[in-house]
Amino acid sequence: MNSVYFIGAGPGDPQLLTLQGAAALQQAATVYLPTPFDQTFAEQLHGKEVLFPFDYDYQQLIELIEQQLVATPVAFLIPGDLTFYSPFQGLIDHFADRSVVLAGVGVANAAAARLKRTLDLPSVCNRTLIVSPKTLDNSADSPALEELAAPGVSMLIYMNNLPLAELAAKLRRGYGKDVPIALLHRLGLSGEEVVQGTLDTIVSACNGRDYFYLDDPTKKPALTLVIVGETLQETVDGSWWDYRRKTMWEQRKKAEGR
Ligand SMILES: C[S@@+](CC[C@H](N)C(=O)[O-])C[C@H]1O[C@@H](n2cnc3c(N)ncnc32)[C@H](O)[C@@H]1O
Structure with a gap:
């Protein structure tokens, strides 16, 4: 059974995609993304079907993804990461066990x-x-x-x-x-x-x-x-470092027998 991958894609530079995200993206023949990911990820998207999720209403989108899942994993590129201000929760909940959410570099x-x-x-x-x-x-x-x-x-x-x-x-x-x-x-x-x-x-x-x-x-x-x-x-001097070293790190080192 194919999955829908919700990939935390970072702020836009593909170099900030995680290795896990890159592997999931590679497998999917259909990718939903917002602009400007279609341009910045052009190389990674070569040969794939690229769609804009906000072109569809919710029910249309669910039906379309269901059809696509018969043939291929489907990927969503999420700007930043799912953690804050992401509109994809309804889709993740709908696909439930078929949803895979991958962490990314948040803005x-x-x-x-x-x-x-x-x-x-x-x-x-x-x-x-x-x-x-x-x-x-x-x-x-x-x-x-x-x-x-x-x-x-x-x-x-x-x-x-x-x-x-x-x-x-x-x-x-x-x-x-x-x-x-x-x-x-x-x-x-x-x-x-x-x-x-x-x-x-x-x-x-x-x-x-x-x-x-x-x-x-x-x-x-x-x-x-x-x-x-x-x-x-603020500029930071070494006092916090030395305080932590004395109150925590040295004791941890002793406890570890080093
Ligand atoms: C819908 S939120 C998406 C946040 C994203 N889910 C995250 O984890 O970082 C969109 C807002 O994120 C910020 N944002 C997204 N991409 C950005 C970028 N490349 N540079 C600066 N701010 C960005 C802006 O404040 C924008 O209004």
């Missing part, structure tokens, strides 16, 4: 690597929140963005739908001070850009450029992730 992982920053720096940041103003707006009893922003919080903001000045002002109210912010646009894709500043400077750092395509009549998805938090501009 958050690629962004932290690009910035060379860990997001939970001890004594600087003690929690990381993943949010989208768009989904917060979906229910009336959700907390407002400014209630979630606070000193010590690293915040990853997906699918921003607020004008940048408004977003920065809300965050400024929550943090109660000026805090570093980075916009990561088209990570791992052509035209990749990273704009860094603080809540007070980010609007002018963007120079009038709208990285969220808010006024774009085509409504094309803006591949821009926002990261905010004190960790982005």
Whole structure:
């Protein structure tokens, strides 16, 4: 019996596909994907039937996949990874035991690597929140963005739908001070850009450029992730390393008899 593979495909660069994902993709003769994966994965997709899942309504899609599964495994390339903000759960649940979900490099992982920053720096940041103003707006009893922003919080903001000045002002109210912010646009894709500043400077750092395509009549998805938090501009000396070594690693070494 063939399976439907939901492959965490990373931000867009095929070099960030896992070995497991590459093997599953190779087996499937039919692949569903959103743009721009049709272009960036062109080499891996050569000779395969490539379809766009959002061209079909749910029931049509299920029926089509059922027909395709008779002949071949079917693959979905999931931007980033299933963990956050993925629309595929209904399909995964429908195919149940025939669904195989493969972990991938989330955009958050690629962004932290690009910035060379860990997001939970001890004594600087003690929690990381993943949010989208768009989904917060979906229910009336959700907390407002400014209630979630606070000193010590690293915040990853997906699918921003607020004008940048408004977003920065809300965050400024929550943090109660000026805090570093980075916009990561088209990570791992052509035209990749990273704009860094603080809540007070980010609007002018963007120079009038709208990285969220808010006024774009085509409504094309803006591949821009926002990261905010004190960790982005901290420098780290060796004291935390030495503290951990003394309080944990040396004792572990002793317990292991090394
Ligand atoms: C529907 S969510 C998908 C998130 C994805 N499932 C993940 O695990 O990273 C789409 C949002 O992810 C972010 N995103 C996706 N691809 C990106 C990329 N290549 N560069 C920057 N941000 C990206 C943007 O904030 C975009 O609005």
